[in-house]
Every structure is written in C-alpha cells, then in structure tokens.
Amino acid sequence: MTTEAFLDRFRSWPEALDEGAAELVREVAERCRVGCLSNTNEVHWTDQTSRWGMADLFEVTFLSYQLDMVKPDTEIFLHVADALRLYPERILFLDDRAENVEQARSVGFAGAVVSGTASARIALIEHGVLVAGRDPEPGSPG
Numbered sequence: 001m002t003t004e005a006f007l008d009r010f011r012s013w014p015e016a017l018d019e020g021a022a023e024l025v026r027e028v029a030e031r032c033r034v035g036c037l038s039n040t041n042e043v044h045w046t047d048q049t050s051r052w053g054m055a056d057l058f059e060v061t062f063l064s065y066q067l068d069m070v071k072p073d074t075e076i077f078l079h080v081a082d083a084l085r086l087y088p089e090r091i092l093f094l095d096d097r098a099e100n101v102e103q104a105r106s107v108g109f110a111g112a113v114v115s116g117t118a119s120a121r122i123a124l125i126e127h128g129v130l131v132a133g134r135d136p137e138p139g140s141p142g
Contacts, residue, residue, distance in 0.1 A: 020117040025057045028129060035060040037080055037093070039070050060084070071095070072103035081107070092127050094120055 028034050036058040042065050055061065062080050069076040081088045088108030095101050101111040112123035124130040 018117045021120075022053075022057060024117050024121060024124075028124060029057075029059070031129060033059050033084075035062065035080070035084070037062040037071065037076070039064040041065045071097075071100040074103060074107055077104050077107045077109060081109075092124075092129060094123055 093104040
C-alpha cells in the first residue's frame with residue numbers, strides 16, 4: 001500500500017459523527033462552556049474539522065498531539081483545569097473509556113462513561129447540565 005493510500009484510508013476513521021452529537025454539544029453550549037479533550041492526531045483532527053465543523057462546536061480544545069500529553073495520564077487533566085482556571089470539581093468530563101474517566105475523577109473532575117449521544121444526554125441530565133424532558137425542536141440547533 002502506498003503512503004497516500006494508507007493516509008486516505010486512515011483519514012476515513014471514523015466515518016461520521018454520532019447522530020445528534022453536534023446538536024447536543026450546541027445545546028450544552030447554551031448553558032455552559034464546552035471543550036474537547038481528545039487523544040487525536042493532526043491527520044484526523046484536520047480532516048474531521050473540515051468535514052464536520054468540529055472545531056466550531058467547542059469553545060476550547062485540548063488535543064493530545066498539540067499538548068504532547070495523552071489521556072489517561074494525570075498531567076493532561078491537571079493541564080485542562082489549569083488552562084480553564086477552574087477547580088477540577090467544576091469540570092464534567094465525559095468519555096467512552098472507563099480508565100480515562102477514573103483518572104479524571106482521581107484529580108477531582110466529575111465524570112461519566114458514555115457511549116453515544118443518548119448516553120451522553122443522560123449523563124448531562126444526571127449532572128445537572130441539562131434538564132430532563134427538554135427535547136429540542138426538530139431542525140433547531142438545540
């Protein structure tokens with residue numbers, strides 16, 4: 001396989017955002033600051049931001065390839081709290097990997113393991129970020 005063929009295939013992971021994910025992020029952004037902490041690389045981030053407008057969804061981004069730190073290392077969570085100028089307990093961290101959430105909690109973050117948009121919505125309601133029963137109008141941003 002050529003380098004270009006590999007990069008084309010590599011760029012295609014993942015193929016799409018979860019259904020309703022962008023709308024959920026916009027809904028949360030109406031109530032509080034929203035950021036992204038991701039173990040990602042420049043190829044994926046550049047491609048995904050151009051295809052899905054991901055960078056526009058977040059007020060702040062913390063990207064492993066830019067920080068030279070990765071989840072679940074303690075230092076990345078401490079860096080996020082420091083950069084946001086927040087006490088860790090003021091930060092809600094959602095992730096699909098239990099070890100990342102456990103480490104975030106170990107430094108004081110609130111956290112929940114989620115898998116998909118519906119699971120994230122439940123966690124956001126449980127942590128008081130969203131109100132149960134509020135469904136966005138069809139076609140609205142949130």
